[in-house]
Amino acid sequence: xxxxxxxxxxxxxxxxxxxxxxxxxxxxxxxxxxxxxxxxxxxxxxxxxxxxxxxxxxxxxxxxxxxxxxxxxxxxxxxxxxxxxxxxxxxxxxxxxxxxxxxxxxxxxxxxxxxxxxxxxxxxxxxxxxxxxxxxxxxxxxxxxxxxxxxxxxxxxxxxxxxxxxxxxxxxxxxxxxxxxxxxxxxxxxxxxxxxxxxxxxxxxxxxxxxxxxxxxxxxxxxxxxxxxxxxxxxxxxxxxxxxxxxxxxxxxxxxxxxxxxxxxxxxxxxxxxxxxxxxxxxxxxxxxxxxxxxxxxxxxxxxxxxxxxxxxxxxxxxxxxxxxxxxxxxxxxxxxxxxxxxxxxxxxxxxxxxxxxxxxxxxxxxxxxxxxxxxxxxxxxxxxxxxxxxxxxxxxxxxxxxxxxxxxxxxxxxxxxxxxxxxxxxxxxxxxxxxxxxxxxxxxxxxxxxxxxxxxxxxxxxxxxxxxxxxxxxxxxxxxxxxxxxxxxxxxxxxxxxxxxxxxxxxxxxxxxxxxxxxxxxxxxxxxxxxxxxxxxxxxxxxxxxxxxxxxxxxxxxxxxxxxxxxxxxxxxxxxxxxxxxxxxxxxxxxxxxxxxxxxxxxxxxxx
Amino acid sequence: xxxxxxxxxxxxxxxxxxxxxxxxxxxxxxxxxxxxxxxxxxxxxxxxxxxxxxxxxxxxxxxxx
Numbered sequence: 001x002x003x004x005x006x007x008x009x010x011x012x013x014x015x016x017x018x019x020x021x022x023x024x025x026x027x028x029x030x031x032x033x034x035x036x037x038x039x040x041x042x043x044x045x046x047x048x049x050x051x052x053x054x055x056x057x058x059x060x061x062x063x064x065x066x067x068x069x070x071x072x073x074x075x076x077x078x079x080x081x082x083x084x085x086x087x088x089x090x091x092x093x094x095x096x097x098x099x100x101x102x103x104x105x106x107x108x109x110x111x112x113x114x115x116x117x118x119x120x121x122x123x124x125x126x127x128x129x130x131x132x133x134x135x136x137x138x139x140x141x142x143x144x145x146x147x148x149x150x151x152x153x154x155x156x157x158x159x160x161x162x163x164x165x166x167x168x169x170x171x172x173x174x175x176x177x178x179x180x181x182x183x184x185x186x187x188x189x190x191x192x193x194x195x196x197x198x199x200x201x202x203x204x205x206x207x208x209x210x211x212x213x214x215x216x217x218x219x220x221x222x223x224x225x226x227x228x229x230x231x232x233x234x235x236x237x238x239x240x241x242x243x244x245x246x247x248x249x250x251x252x253x254x255x256x257x258x259x260x261x262x263x264x265x266x267x268x269x270x271x272x273x274x275x276x277x278x279x280x281x282x283x284x285x286x287x288x289x290x291x292x293x294x295x296x297x298x299x300x301x302x303x304x305x306x307x308x309x310x311x312x313x314x315x316x317x318x319x320x321x322x323x324x325x326x327x328x329x330x331x332x333x334x335x336x337x338x339x340x341x342x343x344x345x346x347x348x349x350x351x352x353x354x355x356x357x358x359x360x361x362x363x364x365x366x367x368x369x370x371x372x373x374x375x376x377x378x379x380x381x382x383x384x385x386x387x388x389x390x391x392x393x394x395x396x397x398x399x400x401x402x403x404x405x406x407x408x409x410x411x412x413x414x415x416x417x418x419x420x421x422x423x424x425x426x427x428x429x430x431x432x433x434x435x436x437x438x439x440x441x442x443x444x445x446x447x448x449x450x451x452x453x454x455x456x457x458x459x460x461x462x463x464x465x466x467x468x469x470x471x472x473x474x475x476x477x478x479x480x481x482x483x484x485x486x487x488x489x490x491x492x493x494x495x496x497x498x499x500x501x502x503x504x505x506x507x508x509x510x511x512x513x514x515x516x517x518x519x520x521x522x523x524x525x526x527x528x529x530x531x532x533x534x535x536x537x538x539x540x541x542x543x544x545x546x547x548x549x550x551x552x553x554x555x556x557x558x559x560x561x562x563x564x565x566x567x568x569x570x571x572x573x574x575x576x577x578x579x580x581x582x583x584x585x586x587x588x589x590x591x592x593x594x595x596x597x598x599x600x601x602x603x604x605x606x607x608x609x
Numbered sequence: 610x611x612x613x614x615x616x617x618x619x620x621x622x623x624x625x626x627x628x629x630x631x632x633x634x635x636x637x638x639x640x641x642x643x644x645x646x647x648x649x650x651x652x653x654x655x656x657x658x659x660x661x662x663x664x665x666x667x668x669x670x671x672x673x674x
Contacts, residue, residue, distance in 0.1 A: 082644030
């Protein structure tokens with residue numbers, strides 16, 4: 001039974017192929033069109049998924065869209081009816097899009113599928129899931145659990161903004177929901193907007209900013225913006241927000257509450273906004289921990305699965321692990337809307353077609369989230385030759401040792417191997433790597449390679465078997481979705497109490513300063529030998545040289561650019577930044593040996609996110 | 610021509626919102642219809658809304674609503 005799952009028309013469209021419950025391919029459209037958060041129908045991703053899974057269009061048994069368009073339209077109408085006469089500006093913008101296009105999503109999907117394969121009767125094959133059911137399915141079905149509590153939280157789907165479900169075997173029962181306009185995701189996005197970052201993409205910047213501030217505004221938020229019940233359920237006071245009836249997230253009343261206007265994105269980030277970030281992060285954690293405590297007491301189930309955009313808040317995830325109410329916590333790596341395509345496909349497999357679910361209790365079904373396209377060595381060489389790259393071919397062992405040695409000498413390496421990752425994180429397939437022991441590395445990577453804000457931290461990839469030696473973490477974190485502190489023995493004493501705001505960046509806090517955030521935390525990725533053997537071998541080789549089983553791992557892109565997909569994308573990014581070395585498959589190339597005429601001005605190539 | 614088209618379209622959406630949607634909403638709201646909750650409700654013990662799952666029927670996945 002082959003199922004094609006699709007998410008599209010909002011942001012982060014994607015396609016996934018699931019065959020008898022096995023995930024064969026999952027690709028985000030943005031990686032192929034090179035438009036960040038591309039929302040268009042994932043025609044390229046579908047083609048790519050079919051190529052990867054070696055299936056023809058005729059072999060697809062069902063196509064499932066990740067949400068129900070009519071329910072979403074009903075919510076939109078109810079919102080305008082509830083807020084009118086306010087909301088004309090928003091109505092003026094949304095109505096033509098819905099009436100002219102979005103309301104006819106079934107027709108649009110069928111039309112797009114028909115262009116791909118005209119002879120297939122797609123109409124009989126098309127199914128629709130619910131947004132939060134798709135998230136819940138993406139969290140539970142690939143997990144290694146027979147039974148789990150599922151918590152999904154995001155901005156909004158149809159009506160639900162959060163849902164609580166129980167997954168058992170091949171069935172999911174959603175028990176309860178929080179409904180729009182009350183949304184933890186939208187609350188966080190409102191603060192993202194207030195802090196001058198882009199909504200739907202800058203939320204992780206706010207999370208990264210939080211440790212620079214003090215949670216001074218928690219009481220104001222609790223008193224005026226959100227009412228949280230004992231069971232963690234919540235409501236927002238909509239008189240401070242504008243997202244229901246306007247084109248912005250917040251209104252003047254919100255700004256007056258905090259005594260400062262919203263930050264302009266070009267202004268430097270002041271201490272005030274760092275405190276704001278710390279405050280909203282604290283409130284979100286408080287709400288989620290209340291929910292989690294309550295469901296643990298209510299259900300007594302020992303496994304927890306998380307999905308939805310809010311589940312990408314890895315600081316929050318780390319706190320859930322830390323309170324220890326659940327024996328196991330599993331977070332879907334593609335927790336945002338792109339993951340909806342996967343969830344929908346799995347829901348169709350188990351809940352519609354009733355294919356029995358096979359569970360491997362030792363390992364999740366995500367295959368390290370390495371579900372995208374891969375390139376053969378011949379293809380890589382041909383692609384690199386076409387773009388004029390000068391490279392050398394090395395055997396596996398020599399390549400690994402040479403790369404590890406270059407990393408230990410302080411070089412920044414573009415690392416392109418095997419299948420591309422599905423979800424927002426680079427996990428060793430399309431990564432930029434560096435030495436975490438270097439004091440200057442964080443600043444250098446942010447400013448010269450990623451072209452992004454200097455306050456933003458980098459994540460460590462560590463060999464699974466060494467994680468508890470270096471971090472206060474004793475479980476797997478293969479998808480970089482848990483934050484844990486650097487262990488005491490690797491910390492350095494600092495005068496941190498005196499430093500404020502971005503000055504905290506100057507302090508060397510540990511033996512691995514490039515991946516230690518100002519509060520000693522790190523967004524850890526554990527690397528397993530079985531899941532990603534080549535990446536494991538590289539870190540092992542680096543460890544032999546440096547006694548440090550860790551590498552800095554950041555996504556292979558610059559600010560505003562989708563993660564690279566092809567060898568040519570990788571070479572362009574390499575030539576447009578200050579990266580020193582590029583390794584693609586078995587090909588290795590250094591910047592100094594490349595034709596200088598191939599250098600690109602990459603800094604202004606992509607719209608900043 | 611382009612200006613005229615834009616003007617007519619603005620007028621249409623204005624009329625749709627203020628002459629159709631708004632009066633309809635006002636009347637429904639006067640008769641007690643609550644479209645969205647906008648404020649806290651201290652009297653409620655919980656804000657969770659119980660979900661009735663209906664995906665046991667195959668129909669659930671076939672419908673857009």
